[in-house]
Amino acid sequence: MSHTPTDEHAYVGVDEAGKGPVIGPMVVAAVRTEPARLPADVDDSKRLTPERRTEIAAALRADDAVALAVITVDPPAIDAPASDMNTLTVRGHARAAGQIVRPGDRVVADAGDTSESRFASRLASTVDDSIDKREAMAVEAAHGADETDPVVGAASIVAKVARDARIEAIDRTYSAYESVGSGYPSDPTTRAFLRAYVGDHGDVPPHARRSWATCADVLAAAEQSALDEF
Structure with missing residues (x-):
């Protein structure tokens, strides 16, 4: 993980990749940075070539003013009888955001529920960090945030590149x-x-x-x- 950015305009964007596949994990990424530090072509990962996604993810990891957190939700957790994808997505977003969020931060997530407000509320109450951070931060969630918010777009890129790397490793297993x-x-x-x-x-x-x-x-x-x- 790179150094946590200190600019007052920095905030945390969160998104996941691999919610629907039948093979491999779901990967959730959180990015904390100032939008102005991001490459101009940051976008929803699906709108970029694999090569450009890899380049952007590498640039983000190399930037000391960008904080990253990546977590995986593996098939056994997804298959657990008591689990459901909405809850797993909320918990995954919370785990990733909780690693880099700072008191007073704004957190913006790509909504993983049909109800944006419900996803935001569940995310805010699930962030597995200190109580003061949960109380201090503002949480927003929107469908298509990876297209409209550059920091969420950056998170979608990091998640997609990490997920693709896992699939490549799985492929080598077989x-x-x-x-x-x-x-x-x-x-x-x-x-x-x-x-x-x-x-x-x-x-x-x-x-x-x-x-x-x-x-x-x-x-x-x-x-x-x-x-x-x-």
């Missing part, structure tokens, strides 16, 4: 297979990997979110195929 793909259910490469892995091992891989419908579908198809062959 070198016997062609590729795990992006990890998203809509990706044919990801679905092909899951089918091949289940065909070989009779279960989904450890990095998969087994509570996702995609995993249930692949397991059911494998079971039906075995019955048909029998």
Whole structure:
């Protein structure tokens, strides 16, 4: 983590990457800085090329006036029976923001709930830091904040680059297979990997979110195929 910025106009932006994939973690990033210090083309990570995302994330990490925090929520936590994605997202945002927020800060998050106000309220009450910070800071949440707020956009970039790095590492774990793909259910490469892995091992891989419908579908198809062959 780099040094905490001291400019009075600095504030914390928070966003996550990987809420919907069937493979790999959700990654949450928080960035504390002054918007003027950010590259002019900072934007929602989805609107930038992978190369530019990597460049911006590296520049942010190298800037002593930018504080970063990155946390991961791994598949076992996502699959836990008592968990739900809204709560996990709130807690992830709170853990990341809590590492770098300062008394009196403004925190702006990309809303991970249909209700922006509910997400902001839950986030404010969940920040796992000292009570004085929770009471002093102002928390806002908005849909599309990664497009409209530069510091939230920076957080989305850091989260996406970290998530992509995790997927690359996961892919290397399964070198016997062609590729795990992006990890998203809509990706044919990801679905092909899951089918091949289940065909070989009779279960989904450890990095998969087994509570996702995609995993249930692949397991059911494998079971039906075995019955048909029998």
